[in-house]
Amino acid sequence: MARSTRRYIVAVIITGVVTAVLVIVQARLLSGVIVDVSGNGLSWDLVSGAVGALALVFVARAVIAWGSEMLAVRASARAKEELRDATVRKVLATGPYGRAGSAPGEVATLVTRGIDGLDGYFARYLPQLVLAVIVPCAILLTLAGQDLLSALIVAVTIPLIPVFMILIGLYTKGQVERQWRTLAAVSTHVLDLIEGLPTLKIFGRAKEQAAAIRAMGDDYRSATVAVLRVSFLSSLALELLATLSIALVAVSVGLRLAEGQLTYATALFVLLLAPEAYLPLRLVGQHFHAAAEGVDAADRVFTILEPESELEVVSPGGAARVPEYLALRVSDASVRFDGRTDRALEPVSFEAVAGSVTALVGASGGGKTTLINAIMGFIPLTSGSMSVIASGGAVADLSDLDRRAWLSTVGWVPQRSRLIDSTAGSRTTIEGAIRLGAPHCGDDEVWAALRAAGIAEEVDGLPAGLRTEIQSGATGLSAGQLQRIALARALVRRPRLLLLDEPTAGLDNVSEAAVVNAVRRMADEGAIVIVVAHRPALVAIADAVVRIGGSRQSPASPESTESLEIELSAGSPLAVAVGEW
């Protein structure tokens, strides 16, 4: 970026110098022609050459105007592209418990509108700033050669303009920040409202949220107008300084011309040049507000991009090669979220070995999902460790493993899968969703995975088959069908470790049986399977059960667990019903 930027700055400076020269030449030619005709009474033939030259100057200025526009937007577009890409990469890597999961709307606003604000800085403000240095200097030098008093007026007032700008800029800085925060809050809140629209409608509160949006809009307006009042004040100061100085110069040369201290030609030349000295500075003032917004957004982006940024939630992993592991060992692993007094996951220890199914059971909210997410690396452990054990008995800590390589051996089915294709496009087909797990697998492998997940027949029955689009929202395929597609997505990778979070939630008996069989088969084929189970069908195929959450009781005595006769709990209505049949 630095190199293209430097080249761009050089081009802008050259443009500035050429513009300054053209402006001076134009003023000289125009004043010369007017004075020659109306003062000296020269004939048309004698001035026609100058008029022709004047026309050429205008043509040259037109070309410069066209070229600098192209130059500016090109350079800024490139800088924007690079910033966007870096930001998205960085945020995406923070995972569901980082900024990616908590504020996608805010990040989207920053990446689109925020970074677009850089146009104001890069394509408008910066070149204008360069012009604002070169053009006034050149004109000042020219003026000094013509009329010292006018040069003095301009020389005194021009430096005042940046002084004002700096003072007012310092004052607006905090306000621009506040305005941005309001806008970000509006984005997040509105997204929350839109997502919750069905719930709001059910409770008859949807219509009145219009008032809340109006109130937010008013907040945003008052914040914006507060910023504008000051930033317009800055341009008022600039305009005032500029126009009053021009008036001062005009009146002073006019009066001295009347007294015969100046020639008509000099007076007119000075009058034409003076406004041109202020014009670039006035335009700087015009672009200043937009630039401030852009700089603010850039600051935000750079905070995200800083290497030691605290956004990093997903463990970056190490460089260690992933061994051909045969077991996953969890030792006293626990998780506590910031700001919570209780642990999200109480210490847990177990070893899951290849060829076996380990069921995680226990009350809801006990930390089963947290444990799965910790194994995935989305949440760091507060204490304890997790490691894989290779066939030779070598132990490798998960945090030392190459993250990508490690995850490529894992098949993961979360409670709520986002079924997307690898491009995360808005229209995903069943096929695309499954190939996220294995981009290069053939159709037969996709079908095998669908069969293993117990959904092949249903997909085959759809009019578009594998190419059926998975709509956003719940109106396309049923939750149970989506869940099995997510399972197929994990199975198609032939994972060494299969992590399943309630894979049979929302399924009827037939589909449940299909999923249970698939899970058992994966274990029998040598995978390590860890499954969060709420239902007996899944526990029934488990080789080991780990109870997560709840009070930490002393382990039950061996006698009572050795052969457990299970009876229906007397209190439940269904038990009563069953008892009666």
Added chain:
Amino acid sequence: MVTTLGPVRAAMAGERRMLTVAGLVGALASACAVALLGTAAWLIATAAGAPPVLTLTVAAVMVRAFALGRAFLRYGERLIGHDAALRGLTGLRVRVYCRLERLAPVGLAGFARGDLLTRLIADVDSALDLPLRVVLPWAQAALVSAGTVAFCIWLWPSAGLIVGCAVLAALVLTPWAAAAVASRSERRMAPSKALLASAVVTALDASADLIAFGEQSTATRRIAAIDAEVTALSRRSSAALGIGSGLGVLLQGLAVVGVLVAAIPAVLDGSLQPVWLAVLALLPLALFEVLAPLPGSALAYQRLRGSTGRLDALEAVADPVTEPALPLTVPAGFSGLELRGVSAGWAAGDVRALRGIDLRIRAGEHLAIVGPSGAGKSTLAAVLMGFVAYEGSIELNGIELSAAGSDGIRERIGLLAQRSHVFGTTIAENVRLGRPGFSDVQVWGALAAAQLDDSVRRMPGGLDAEVGPVGMRLSGGESQRLALARVLLDPPPLLILDEPTEHLDGATAQALERTIRTSTGGSTRITITHRLRGIDLDDHVVVLRDGRIEAEGSCRDLAAGDGWFAEQLRTERDELEMAELIAGLPVGVAVSRVPTSGQAAFRG
């Protein structure tokens, strides 16, 4: 390609008066700028003839007055204009939200999340450009140009006409040329940017899935590709802008040189006073500065058509439910609900999710609608909530649903959905959603009924604990219990429970279902479930399969049969065993299985 700018114009119309004031003040400011240079030119040209100083004094005062006027009037114009436009903007945002409200949830199924956000925030924001960057600059430029050209024509007609032609070209031709070059790119800009925002949100939403499957880079590559398209579009726009401002400078030159060519002979033959030559030559210089923003405003207009086209599209989506013009009031309480031959689907012409349903529920009755997933149970709930249109007849308290209007229906029917949204605010505000006036005591009561009170007490801040964006800090079970507390705060006369315990484990779910039964015992209840544990022995049960009623009757009758119900019952008996099993297990350590005679058994 006709866009009406309808929604934007309608929203801005309310602020027309203040916008007119801003336009007039702005025109005066521009007029001051032109007059400043014109008067200064006259002053100097006159001074060259060494007149009495008094003649010059008036001009000198005017020059200073124009300088002051220009700066202050411009400040006023910008402040008034922005305030009025931002007011109009809020109106537009509310209008768009109301449209979304009409469509949700069924009508919005086709829009991705990020896309909606962009529609509401960015598209609406860009509407600001209509008054500020299009209408006001153009109106001011036209007014000031007319005045200046008239003055020039009065001075010397042929010179004035030349200035007039150049100005007309700058007013019309330059914006047109810029727009012609950029029309496609500017109109595609808003959709492309929306696509970019949508892609970013979708990718971030799916960050866990992308990381897990190692496909982050593919997603970021797609985002980069969309961004490259946005860049290409903005390059094209910059070309147009460059052509526009280049043309502007050319026309300025044309006007200045044209005036010289027309007026110099007149000065030389004495028909035009020499003093006016300077004025005639300098006026176009100042005037074209006023015209300089016009190419940019033409592009802004094009862009605006792109983004308002998308707002139009939102308005064009068919309403999922036709609301009656004069909704009938559904009598308070609950006296009966009757469905006769009801069919429905999620979209018009869709495969019917429900086909010819006949159902009847009386006051105080408890109805259970069971069946495998995809049988049409949730569609039925959506129909009853007024989210989806239906064929056939549904009478609530003797009033046809379609004649009552969906807001009226939802005053009488409450729903606890499979996935209720948890708002990014406090626990208390989430519970109070339906009844904002209820006291903390009542909120605690509802939380206790939903068995969430203990967890809330442990949270920092208690009732005022923030649940985080989209309820991130709550577990799935906690979120659902929060949603239950919301309903239990003030139970509606008819309550529909759509698998409320789906994501809870056996023990918690059972306890919760007991609570639901006791706390909603008085009201009429429809329980929708594919798990039988959620229903009461004395519920009237309807088995739904493939959108039709397969069987109907008491639990006892259905259990004795050989249909879906009986099979499901057998499975769920196993599940109870599971709960017992878990209760006996130690916490946090593995217990492995030992094969025994047919019974599942685990040993430490």
